[in-house]
Amino acid sequence: MRYYRTRRDGADRLVASDGRTAYDLTAARDGLGSFRDLARVAAVNGESVDDVTARVTDDAPVLDADAVVERAAMPAVPDEVWAAGVTYEVSSDAREEESGRSELYQTVFENERPELFFKATASRTVGPGEAVGVRADSDWDVPEPELAVVLSRGDIVGYTVGNDVSSRDIEGDSPLYLPQAKVYDRCCAIGPAIASPDTVGDPLDLDLSMTIERDGETEFDGETSTSKMVRTPEELVSYLNRHNTVPELAVLLTGTSLVPDEFTLREGDHVAIDLENVGTLENPVVSV
The missing domain is CATH 3.90.850.10 (Fumarylacetoacetase-like, C-terminal domain)
Structure with a gap:
């Protein structure tokens, strides 16, 4: 998966894309507002970020993958x-x-x-x-x-x-x-x-x-x-x-x-x- 930060409905969203389909992970789980959140959950569970995403995509709204790329912001805000x-x-x-x-x-x-x-x-x-x-x-x-x-x-x-x-x-x-x-x-x-x-x-x-x-x-x-x-x-x-x-x-x-x-x-x-x-x-x- 590739992970993007986009803005939708006036707020930042974490979006995962396989190149064909994009999934709004933030809409699927309140706790996944950023890539930092996703990495934190993965670390706690001893999983990869893709493992966590795989459990969420069924509940995630599907977005236009090309539009997500066009609206992409800095994908994560590093310390x-x-x-x-x-x-x-x-x-x-x-x-x-x-x-x-x-x-x-x-x-x-x-x-x-x-x-x-x-x-x-x-x-x-x-x-x-x-x-x-x-x-x-x-x-x-x-x-x-x-x-x-x-x-x-x-x-x-x-x-x-x-x-x-x-x-x-x-x-x-x-x-x-x-x-x-x-x-x-x-x-x-x-x-x-x-x-x-x-x-x-x-x-x-x-x-x-x-x-x-x-x-x-x-x-x-x-x-x-x-x-x-x-x-x-x-x-x-x-x-x-x-x-x-x-x-x-x-x-x-x-x-x-x-x-x-x-x-x-x-x-x-x-x-x-x-x-x-x-x-x-x-x-x-x-x-x-």
Whole structure:
């Protein structure tokens, strides 16, 4: 199943869709107002989110699946968003290029311990159709399309699409500037849905693509596969959970391998990221 957050009758609704039929889970059970609620019930019962949903769909009103996708908001409101870096070789090469410090990123790429950093709060994160931001004090800003892991109480309960917007020139000046390059208003987007582990299948065998349009013209069009990741989601999650109290609902971005060369985002651009078995996340761009 894929799980969406939509607005109906003036209130948020949790909707489950198998691609053909969409079910209003909130209308079926008062206690299922959000994906957080669904994950909480699953954890208490020792079940998957799909197991809980299977018991509810017979009582759920059926909705138009295409309309649900069109009206989708951020599928869950995470307490924290974290991110991993240098999980693809091409990402390591790009970071070396921007910083001129080849040994620094190569060491992270080869070491057992991954790079993990805090990315965003809920207030800095947007959903599908909302604008992502580029910093007005940066001259080199890029979207970073990523497989995103959704965690409930530290356990993987689903996957979504993530856009880790980054100011590469700020980070390139010094690795100590990473928080400023990564954390600011509208720096992150997730959505359009949360796909359950059974729906995603092997998270390291998914096609990932991104297009960027400007003034009606395609400025960038690229594709890759998560099979090129050198670390598994489980490995990254295990390090995130070490000596760190992860909040009830969190998202972990797993790194990127689509890095536009000699390109910077501008206000008015449109970014579309498609992840196999999950969906397409689309966002306009504004300056912040």
